Amino acid sequence: MKHPSALLLLTMVALGISTQNVLAQEVNVYSYRKPQLIKPMFEAFTAKTGVKVNAVFAQKGMLERLKSEGRNSPADLVFTTDIGRLSDFKNAALTQSVQSDIINAQVPDNLRDPDNHWFGLTSRARIIVAAKDRVADGEITTYEDLADPEWNGRVCTRSGKHAYNVALISMMMAVHGDEKAETWLNGVKSNLARKPEGNDRGQVKAIKEGVCDLAVINHYYMFQMISDKEQKPWADAVRVIFPNQQDRGTHMNISGMAMARYAPNPDNARMLMEFLASDQAQGMYAEVNGEYPVKQSIVLTGYLQSLGAFKRDNLALDKVATNRAEASKMVDRVAYNE
Ligand code: FE
Numbered sequence: 106m107k108h109p110s111a112l113l114l115l116t117m118v119a120l121g122i123s124t125q126n127v128l129a130q131e132v133n134v135y136s137y138r139k140p141q142l143i144k145p146m147f148e149a150f151t152a153k154t155g156v157k158v159n160a161v162f163a164q165k166g167m168l169e170r171l172k173s174e175g176r177n178s179p180a181d182l183v184f185t186t187d188i189g190r191l192s193d194f195k196n197a198a199l200t201q202s203v204q205s206d207i208i209n210a211q212v213p214d215n216l217r218d219p220d221n222h223w224f225g226l227t228s229r230a231r232i233i234v235a236a237k238d239r240v241a242d243g244e245i246t247t248y249e250d251l252a253d254p255e256w257n258g259r260v261c262t263r264s265g266k267h268a269y270n271v272a273l274i275s276m277m278m279a280v281h282g283d284e285k286a287e288t289w290l291n292g293v294k295s296n297l298a299r300k301p302e303g304n305d306r307g308q309v310k311a312i313k314e315g316v317c318d319l320a321v322i323n324h325y326y327m328f329q330m331i332s333d334k335e336q337k338p339w340a341d342a343v344r345v346i347f348p349n350q351q352d353r354g355t356h357m358n359i360s361g362m363a364m365a366r367y368a369p370n371p372d373n374a375r376m377l378m379e380f381l382a383s384d385q386a387q388g389m390y391a392e393v394n395g396e397y398p399v400k401q402s403i404v405l406t407g408y409l410q411s412l413g414a415f416k417r418d419n420l421a422l423d424k425v426a427t428n429r430a431e432a433s434k435m436v437d438r439v440a441y442n443e
Contacts, residue, residue, distance in 0.1 A: 132373040134160040135167050137185040138360060142394050149389065150380045156373050171199045176367045181374035184226075186360040187268045191223040192426035200363040203375060211382040215421040216359055216399050225359030225422070226381055227396035230324040230415070231273050232355065234309060234343035239318045247349045248277065248356070251319065252292025260296040261308040261317035265441035266433060269305070269323060269358065274435060275428035276356045279420055283431065291439045301442050306330060306339070313342040323358070328395025328408045347415040354416035358425075359399065 136143060140162050147158040163170075167185070171178055171194075183194055194200050200222045208224055209217070216225035235245060245251070251260060262270060277286040298317035303310075308320035309330065320343075330340035347355045362381065368374050380386055387398035391409055401417070436442065 129157075130155060130373060131157040131159055132370050132377050133179045133181045134158055134377075135171065135180045135183050135365075136160055136162050137164070137167060137190065138162075143184060145393055146381060146386045146389050147377075149386065150377055153380065154376060156376065158377065168193060168197060168199065171365065172197065178365060178367050179369060180365040181368040181370045182377065183363045183365055184360070186358075188272055188358055188361075188422045188426050189268045189429055191359075191361050191363060192218075192423070192429075194363055195220075195222040199366050201366045201368070203364050203378065205375060205379060207379045208382045211384075211387070212399050213401075213419070215419045216357075216361075219421075219423055223361050223363040224378065224382065225361045225399045226387075227360045227390045227394060228357045228399050228417070229359070229396055230347060230355045230357055230417070231269060231321060232324045232327075233346040233348050234312065234320050234322055234327070235346060236312050236318040237342060237344050240344070242344070245319060245346060246351065248273070248321075249289065249349075251296065251321070252289045254292075254296075256296045256319060258296065258298050259318040260293060261298055261311045261320045262293075262301050263304055263308060264301045265290075265294075265436035270321070271429050271432045271436070272358050272425050273321070273356055274432040275425040276418070276420060278428045278432060278435075279424045280353065283435075286432075287435055287439065290435055290441065294439050294441050306336060309339040309343055310336070313339040324397075324412070325395040327412075331408065345412060347412075349418065350416050353420070354418040356420075357397075357417050359422060360396065 140160065147160065151157055167183065171180060171183070183200070185191060195218060202221045204221060212224050216228065217223065233245060233251070264270065274286065274290060277289055281289065305322035305326045308322055309326070311317050312320055324345070327340050327345060330336035349355060362378055364371065364374050364378070384400070384403060387400050387403050390396055391398050391403060391405055392407065395408055397409065
């Protein structure tokens with residue numbers, strides 16, 4: 106007997122039969138997400154189903170590893186951040202389609218692959234932060250504003266080639282067309298206070314130090330900085346702005362999951378996917394990571410609650426994924442990083 110069906114397994118759980126003793130039930134996960142960010146959800150899953158989650162965590166090289174393992178790969182699921190990386194796995198034919206009404210009911214369709222190869226689990230807002238003491242409330246409200254000459258020499262960002270910025274530029278291309286997006290990017294470039302360097306938090310630090318007045322970062326770094334002694338003053342120096350509230354909403358990216366093409370435990374893998382998309386796991390993600398659940402009706406607590414409700418751009422992320430290669434070339438053309 107290879108795998109019991111999900112139904113059998115759930116029946117066993119309902120009857121209080123220890124599945125671990127009857128069969129070695131497991132699911133193997135390859136993750137780019139840090140262990141502390143997803144382990145609590147895996148533990149809750151195991152407690153609920155008896156299925157053990159074996160997770161391999163890595164910083165890079167997962168795609169190459171899956172490729173070289175081929176049909177012999179033990180991986181059932183892949184977890185990663187950013188639409189770019191998720192679509193890279195699909196484009197390399199390393200994933201498979203998963204049909205699940207349960208997942209589809211939880212994950213909005215703009216945050217999953219049209220062919221059901223990847224699914225968003227958490228979402229992250231790409232926000233603007235502004236120096237509290239040098240930028241007035243309401244002085245900047247959109248991504249488009251970042252190119253306004255008013256901000257000459259006052260903007261900081263990380264590399265234009267970083268996945269977060271490539272996705273942002275891809276969004277601008279989808280909204281405005283390539284030509285206007287390039288004019289905008291040129292404008293942002295000419296407003297930079299310094300050559301792009303460092304990570305998102307580094308830009309907030311630069312605002313604190315007076316190097317610049319505006320930066321573009323993912324929202325959860327605010328959540329991380331406020332609980333870090335050294336970084337809290339950086340976070341305290343800035344105001345959070347959710348861009349484009351009067352029109353299309355704030356650009357959102359995701360972290361997500363995909364089933365590996367040769368998953369040896371597909372039933373367990375699907376069960377884990379469905380659990381992670383559930384209200385229970387979505388709520389945990391928000392609490393542990395400070396990321397937004399993909400399902401908007403989940404009630405927020407703590408820092409996320411304090412940021413308040415905002416309008417999210419519901420542009421389909423697969424459109425963003427399609428524009429990535431061209432966006433990256435655009436970064437080179439405007440010499441954004443030079
Ligand atoms: Fe990040």
